[in-house]
Amino acid sequence: MRFFQSLGRSGLRLCHMIGSIALFIVLSLRWCLIPPFYGRQIVRQLIDVGYYSLPVVGLTTLFSGMVLALQSYTGFARFSAEDTVATVVVLSVTRELGPVLAGLMVAGRVGASIAAEIGTMRVTDQIDALETLSTRPIQYLVGPRLIAGTICLPILVLIGNIIGVFGGYLVGIYRLGFNSSVYLTKTLEFLEFSDVMLGLLKAAIFGFIIALMGCYHGYHSGRGAEGVGKATTNAVVSASILILIANYTVTALFFG
Amino acid sequence: MTDKKKPNVKIKISNLVKNFGGDYVLNGLSLSLKKSESLCLIGTSGSGKSVALKCLIGLLSPDSGSIKVDEQETIGQSRPQHEAMLKRFGMTFQFGALFDSLPIWENVTFRLRQKEKLNKKEAKEIAGDILNQLGLAHQVLELFPAELSGGMQKRVAIARAIADKPEILLFDEPTSGLDPITSGVINDLILNSVNRLGATTLTISHDMASVRQIADTVAMLHNGRIIWCGPIKDINHTGISEVDQFVNGKPYGPLTTNKREMLQSKQTEISV
Numbered sequence: 001m002r003f004f005q006s007l008g009r010s011g012l013r014l015c016h017m018i019g020s021i022a023l024f025i026v027l028s029l030r031w032c033l034i035p036p037f038y039g040r041q042i043v044r045q046l047i048d049v050g051y052y053s054l055p056v057v058g059l060t061t062l063f064s065g066m067v068l069a070l071q072s073y074t075g076f077a078r079f080s081a082e083d084t085v086a087t088v089v090v091l092s093v094t095r096e097l098g099p100v101l102a103g104l105m106v107a108g109r110v111g112a113s114i115a116a117e118i119g120t121m122r123v124t125d126q127i128d129a130l131e132t133l134s135t136r137p138i139q140y141l142v143g144p145r146l147i148a149g150t151i152c153l154p155i156l157v158l159i160g161n162i163i164g165v166f167g168g169y170l171v172g173i174y175r176l177g178f179n180s181s182v183y184l185t186k187t188l189e190f191l192e193f194s195d196v197m198l199g200l201l202k203a204a205i206f207g208f209i210i211a212l213m214g215c216y217h218g219y220h221s222g223r224g225a226e227g228v229g230k231a232t233t234n235a236v237v238s239a240s241i242l243i244l245i246a247n248y249t250v251t252a253l254f255f256g
Numbered sequence: 257m258t259d260k261k262k263p264n265v266k267i268k269i270s271n272l273v274k275n276f277g278g279d280y281v282l283n284g285l286s287l288s289l290k291k292s293e294s295l296c297l298i299g300t301s302g303s304g305k306s307v308a309l310k311c312l313i314g315l316l317s318p319d320s321g322s323i324k325v326d327e328q329e330t331i332g333q334s335r336p337q338h339e340a341m342l343k344r345f346g347m348t349f350q351f352g353a354l355f356d357s358l359p360i361w362e363n364v365t366f367r368l369r370q371k372e373k374l375n376k377k378e379a380k381e382i383a384g385d386i387l388n389q390l391g392l393a394h395q396v397l398e399l400f401p402a403e404l405s406g407g408m409q410k411r412v413a414i415a416r417a418i419a420d421k422p423e424i425l426l427f428d429e430p431t432s433g434l435d436p437i438t439s440g441v442i443n444d445l446i447l448n449s450v451n452r453l454g455a456t457t458l459t460i461s462h463d464m465a466s467v468r469q470i471a472d473t474v475a476m477l478h479n480g481r482i483i484w485c486g487p488i489k490d491i492n493h494t495g496i497s498e499v500d501q502f503v504n505g506k507p508y509g510p511l512t513t514n515k516r517e518m519l520q521s522k523q524t525e526i527s528v
């Protein structure tokens with residue numbers, strides 16, 4: 001009996017959370033489209049989310065591209081298909097690894113920071129103070145972060161893709177002994193515009209998810225340091241899980 | 257409408273009820289403030305003073321009751337009506353609630369900049385003038401809240417509340433956590449600002465020295481309702497034991513007996 005009670009309680013809690021997030025999305029999108037637009041806040045968030053995430057995303061994709069080149073060479077050498085390494089690296093990085101790895105890294109860095117900042121504002125009454133100063137907190141705090149997340153992640157992924165492919169190129173040339181021009185030709189030969197676009201579409205969705213989860217959990221943060229800590233953890237965990245789910249969903253939709 | 261015909265009551269709160277999970281924090285609170293009156297709401301910790309203040313400004317929705325500002329009902333207002341009403345209020349929070357990410361000049365002129373689209377130079381000038389009146393030098397303009405002491409943060413919070421010259425000012429524990437001298441300075445600043453603006457003021461405070469300094473009228477909140485309300489000069493002769501205990505800071509009396517009984521019954525429940 002207790003098992004069913006706790007199952008029912010968890011189910012209700014899940015339904016409540018889904019409904020609450022859905023309402024939060026509707027409100028946030030609504031206030032994103034209605035003036036006043038907080039230009040300075042948007043610029044600040046673009047710098048925070050985009051510019052400061054560049055080193056993390058760059059390093060992650062660089063080493064992932066390098067490892068991918070090594071691993072695929074080891075695998076493909078078993079059936080004499082070593083010359084496909086460049087193609088495998090570029091397709092894996094642009095279609096899959098670039099967006100997902102950048103998404104997860106940014107979720108850790110930016111999602112946590114957004115949740116902690118907004119959560120601290122909640123527990124120190126700064127959100128209430130915004131309200132008393134005739135400013136809609138969701139419009140002022142959430143809108144700019146959602147816009148910045150959705151714009152920045154595709155740009156980060158595009159740069160990350162280039163760095164990742166370059167990592168594969170470095171390993172291909174200096175470790176595996178490929179000819180430079182052959183490697184570059186193979187890299188570009190089978191790459192299609194749609195591969196890059198699919199990666200960027202995923203990145204935009206991931207950026208939205210990261211900012212949304214950071215804002216949602218921060219905005220509904222519990223009291224005290226513990227509440228903010230929980231909000232931060234929940235923001236990163238939920239953003240990471242949703243990124244993986246969204247990744248499969250988008251890939252399945254555009255499969256082929 | 258001429259001034260003579262305008263109602264003298266600025267804020268009228270009637271039968272306000274607010275519960276949190278069945279715990280009735282406000283249970284029929286009624287209170288009224290005249291125009292330009294300075295009323296201090298006193299009461300023990302957890303008696304619902306801050307909840308009452310938050311209900312008044314619309315940060316919390318009461319379960320029932322009525323709040324009228326200039327005879328206009330504020331409960332159940334539409335969002336635009338509520339936003340228009342908020343522009344008439346200025347409020348300071350117990351711990352300042354200054355925006356960490358903004359420098360002091362932006363904190364002070366936050367609402368003015370939204371409303372009047374001031375440029376940076378104009379905003380800094382206005383912030384400098386207001387802070388000057390509150391005894392802060394121009395050097396603090398570019399600092400961030402975390403770089404200021406508690407007393408300075410309180411002054412900045414007051415500056416932010418009065419920057420837009422509101423008709424109604426709400427102060428939530430303006431002197432909590434401050435030494436007696438700084439408290440006295442803050443009380444003076446509140447008094448001067450309120451007199452200059454002619455604002456109606458509702459202050460929450462535990463600090464009786466502060467209450468005696470800034471209040472025209474005092475109301476005591478206990479068990480979710482007002483048990484005494486009258487001029488500050490009568491505070492020592494109310495004939496109500498709860499008020500007497502609070503005002504004189506006696507450790508034993510009806511306020512603490514009830515709390516002890518409640519705690520004891522809760523402990524009994526837990527042990528059962």
